[in-house]
Amino acid sequence: MSVMRKVLLAGSTNPWLRDRATKTAFVRRSVSRFMPGEHVEDALRAAAELKPQGITTILTKLGENLTGVEEAEQVTLHYLDVLDRIDASGLDAHISIKPTQLGLDFDRALCERNLDRLVERADALGNFLWIDMESSIYVERTIELFRRARTQTARVGIALQAYLYRTEKDVESLVPLGAAIRIVKGAYLEPPTVAFPKKSDVDANYLKLCTRLLAPEARKPGALLHIATHDIALADRLATYIRDHRVPASAYEFAMLYGIQRNQQARLAQQGQRLRVLISYGEYWFPWYMRRLAERPANMWFVVRTLFG
Ligand code: FDA
Numbered sequence: 113m114s115v116m117r118k119v120l121l122a123g124s125t126n127p128w129l130r131d132r133a134t135k136t137a138f139v140r141r142s143v144s145r146f147m148p149g150e151h152v153e154d155a156l157r158a159a160a161e162l163k164p165q166g167i168t169t170i171l172t173k174l175g176e177n178l179t180g181v182e183e184a185e186q187v188t189l190h191y192l193d194v195l196d197r198i199d200a201s202g203l204d205a206h207i208s209i210k211p212t213q214l215g216l217d218f219d220r221a222l223c224e225r226n227l228d229r230l231v232e233r234a235d236a237l238g239n240f241l242w243i244d245m246e247s248s249i250y251v252e253r254t255i256e257l258f259r260r261a262r263t264q265t266a267r268v269g270i271a272l273q274a275y276l277y278r279t280e281k282d283v284e285s286l287v288p289l290g291a292a293i294r295i296v297k298g299a300y301l302e303p304p305t306v307a308f309p310k311k312s313d314v315d316a317n318y319l320k321l322c323t324r325l326l327a328p329e330a331r332k333p334g335a336l337l338h339i340a341t342h343d344i345a346l347a348d349r350l351a352t353y354i355r356d357h358r359v360p361a362s363a364y365e366f367a368m369l370y371g372i373q374r375n376q377q378a379r380l381a382q383q384g385q386r387l388r389v390l391i392s393y394g395e396y397w398f399p400w401y402m403r404r405l406a407e408r409p410a411n412m413w414f415v416v417r418t419l420f421g
Contacts, residue, residue: 116406117406117407118301120402120403120405121300121301121403121406122301123402129398143397146369146370146371146372146392146401146404147174147370147371147392147397147401148370148391148393149393150393150394150397151393152171152190152193152194152197152393154393155169155171155391155392155393156171156197156198156201156203158370158391159171159201159203159205159391160203162389163203163204165378165381166381166387167377167381167387167388167389168203168205168206168386168387168388168389169203169204169205169388169390169391170205170206170207170208170367170388170389170390170391171194171198171205171206171207171208171390171391171393172207172208172209172210172390172391172393173187173190173191173194173213173392173393174392174393174394174395174396174397175210175213175394175395178217181215181219181222184213184214184215184218184222184226187209187213187214187226188214188226188230191207191209191230192230192233194207195207195239196233196237198237198239199237199239205239206239206240206241206388207230207234207239207240207241208241208244208271208390209230209241209242209244210244210246211223211227211243211244211250211254211257212246212250214226214227216250216253216257220253223257224257224260227243227257227260227261228261228264231261231264231265231267231268232264234265234267234268235264235265235267238267239267240268240269240292241261241269242268242269242271242338243257243258243268243269243270243271244271245270245271245272245273245296245298246300247300247301247302248276248300248302248306248307251273251276254270255270255282255286258286258291259286262289262291266290266292268292269291269292269293269294269336270286270291270292270293270294271293271295271296272293272295272296272321273297273298273299273307274295274296274298274314274315274318275297275302275307275308275317276298276302276306276307277306277307277308279317279321280317280320280321280324283321284324287324287329287330287332287335288332289332289334290333290334290335291335292335292336292337292338293325293335293336293337293338294337294338295318295321295325295337295338295339295340295341296340296341297314297315297318297341297343299403299406299407300403315346318341318346319346319349319350322337322339323350323353325337326353326354326359326363326364331360331363335363336362336363336364336365337363337364337365338364338365338366338367338388339364339366339367340368340390342372342373342376344373344376347366347376347380351385361386364386365386365387365388366380366386366388367387367388367390368387368389368390369389369392369404370389370390370391370392372404377389
């Protein structure tokens with residue numbers, strides 16, 4: 113892992129930096145590249161703008177590790193409202209939540225109840241709820257939450273991170289369920305005891321996990337693979353695999369983050385590939401923004417250009 117990536121990821125959890133940065137106009141300006149705004153209305157507008165290109169979306173409110181249990185209730189009510197708004201808008205937009213936003217750090221039973229409420233509403237509206245994967249200390253509990261929700265509906269999916277050694281086993285254990293799985297490389301600062309330190313190993317594992325999930329025996333009712341990456345070489349290799357193995361279009365979607373690799377997003381959509389763009393919004397964007405910078409240190413130049421531009 114590069115020194116710059118380590119520094120940016122360490123900075124992402126620093127409260128002093130967060131306070132300073134979020135009040136700085138140039139940082140706020142550069143964030144807008146990855147985030148259409150702080151409110152759900154901004155995200156819905158961005159989703160509507162992507163629709164003519166045939167690009168569908170996932171909406172997620174930024175924020176993690178709540179400071180009080182009452183915030184979990186607010187987040188739950190917010191997402192219930194978002195599900196209703198999506199329904200009224202006629203957009204094909206999923207939602208994606210973080211278990212810590214629903215209260216996992218405070219009270220697991222509360223988190224389960226909140227998730228139940230959201231899963232029930234998503235199911236009733238014929239929508240879909242994704243569970244993000246946070247840092248490695250949450251993986252076990254997040255998978256348990258997913259398994260529980262999956263007994264209620266197939267309209268729920270989970271993100272798994274290719275940088276973790278354990279993910280191969282987790283994938284194997286979830287295949288029999290017919291699970292919707294979003295494979296990502298992984299965005300947090302993890303020690304070499306739990307995660308591959310070398311990017312080439314993460315990339316190789318990514319390919320391995322996706323091909324496993326695209327195999328005929330993994331295609332059970334409810335199964336869906338989200339190939340969530342901006343790594344175009346990897347996405348193209350998987351597209352070739354899909355073509356060569358005649359994987360049905362219903363088995364997978366590509367997924368990318370709003371504002372990243374826009375040209376490639378348009379290219380995939382023009383090729384007729386199903387592409388879902390994850391749109392983040394919310395006031396609590398600092399740690400998320402630092403993780404985006406860490407993914408591509410060249411983005412720092414963008415910040416510098418914004419500062420002097
Ligand atoms: P990689 O980092 O190798 O990047 C490949 C190329 O893409 C780079 O060379 C660059 O050109 C471009 N690129 C990547 N990131 C960029 C950026 N920020 N700005 C500009 N260019 C960039 N993580 C997690 O831990 N839990 C989760 O639940 C999720 N959820 C999630 C959903 C979706 C839809 C996506 C696309 C990603 C996530 N992630 C995530 C984030 C993920 O783990 C990972 O950190 C990023 O996607 C970056 O990794 P890539 O796979 O894009 O490859």
